[in-house]
Amino acid sequence: MDLTLLYRGPLSSCDYDCPYCPFAKRRDSTELLRADRAALERFTAWARAQTRDRLSILFTPWGEGLVRSWYRRAMVELSHEPHIERVAIQTNLSCRTGWLAEADLNTLALWCTYHPDQTPYQRFIDRTGELTAAGVRFSVGIVGLPEHLEQARRLRADLPEHVYLWVNAAEGHTYSDEQAEPWTELDPLFPFSRHPHDSAGRACRTGSSVVSVDGDGTVRRCHFVRDPLGNLYDGSFRDALRPRPCPMAVCDCHIGYVHLETLPLYDVFAGGVLERIPTAGARRGLPLYALSSPMVDSESNEPSARL
Numbered sequence: 001m002d003l004t005l006l007y008r009g010p011l012s013s014c015d016y017d018c019p020y021c022p023f024a025k026r027r028d029s030t031e032l033l034r035a036d037r038a039a040l041e042r043f044t045a046w047a048r049a050q051t052r053d054r055l056s057i058l059f060t061p062w063g064e065g066l067v068r069s070w071y072r073r074a075m076v077e078l079s080h081e082p083h084i085e086r087v088a089i090q091t092n093l094s095c096r097t098g099w100l101a102e103a104d105l106n107t108l109a110l111w112c113t114y115h116p117d118q119t120p121y122q123r124f125i126d127r128t129g130e131l132t133a134a135g136v137r138f139s140v141g142i143v144g145l146p147e148h149l150e151q152a153r154r155l156r157a158d159l160p161e162h163v164y165l166w167v168n169a170a171e172g173h174t175y176s177d178e179q180a181e182p183w184t185e186l187d188p189l190f191p192f193s194r195h196p197h198d199s200a201g202r203a204c205r206t207g208s209s210v211v212s213v214d215g216d217g218t219v220r221r222c223h224f225v226r227d228p229l230g231n232l233y234d235g236s237f238r239d240a241l242r243p244r245p246c247p248m249a250v251c252d253c254h255i256g257y258v259h260l261e262t263l264p265l266y267d268v269f270a271g272g273v274l275e276r277i278p279t280a281g282a283r284r285g286l287p288l289y290a291l292s293s294p295m296v297d298s299e300s301n302e303p304s305a306r307l
């Protein structure tokens with residue numbers, strides 16, 4: 001079967017200090033780091049052994065994973081498995097990039113976030129240059145805070161055209177049409193992030209072809225719905241896999257709503273759902289109606305207000 005796994009282990013520390021983040025400059029104890037490493041190695045061994053499934057894996061750590069050797073190793077090992085379609089990780093790109101030479105770059109991809117107040121611009125853009133030169137598949141993104149706009153424009157100007165720059169609506173922030181416009185100029189898909197998506201009762205691929213896994217192997221449909229479906233390692237989760245509607249009122253995080261069947265995002269991001277890389281057409285900002293799936297709310301058959 002085709003299965004997408006969103007893995008988040010116990011790690012919850014970061015080398016950056018973003019003011020809005022609970023993991024800023026948090027240090028994990030030696031015990032917790034050991035536990036995180038053991039959990040990741042167990043998960044990696046499990047994934048490598050599932051040769052009858054086609055797996056796509058996104059690591060979504062609290063904090064930063066790639067500064068830890070075990071995340072880099074897991075990415076490299078998983079990238080070489082023929083039954084693994086994609087292995088990707090969310091990262092602040094603070095780590096060096098030489099380790100990527102050992103990976104199969106047809107499979108590995110990075111979801112990189114630029115935090116303007118945490119790292120010098122030149123250092124970040126140089127790292128992205130290293131990724132481009134090495135042939136790594138990656139997206140770059142930024143949180144759409146007003147004070148980030150100039151840096152975001154600079155990034156868009158300096159990144160190669162084929163590298164997608166995404167913009168996340170800042171949490172708790174509302175954007176008037178006028179305020180949203182400059183962000184949409186930079187990221188034609190910003191309208192998807194601008195508002196939370198009404199998701200209650202709507203079909204979502206999580207719980208059937210997409211699941212979240214924690215360090216203990218507890219499987220849930222997604223990171224936001226806490227009811228367990230079973231455990232990864234005893235196989236009990238498999239019997240629970242079936243389509244089910246979303247029980248939450250809204251879904252406001254890309255790693256969640258990208259799987260909503262009422263949105264056309266599997267078409268928009270075809271081939272790059274996990275690392276957030278849209279198709280060339282979507283990246284060029286073609287009119288949304290030109291995308292292969294109609295931009296409609298499948299409940300009402302009306303154009304969706306939650307684009």
Ligand code: SF4
Binds near residue numbers: 015016025062064
């Ligand atoms: S880089 Fe990410 S995890 Fe680290 S402090 Fe900033 S927002 Fe938090």
Ligand code: SF4
Binds near residue numbers: 199204245246248
């Ligand atoms: S729509 Fe979001 S919150 Fe609801 S089940 Fe899907 S991923 Fe989870």
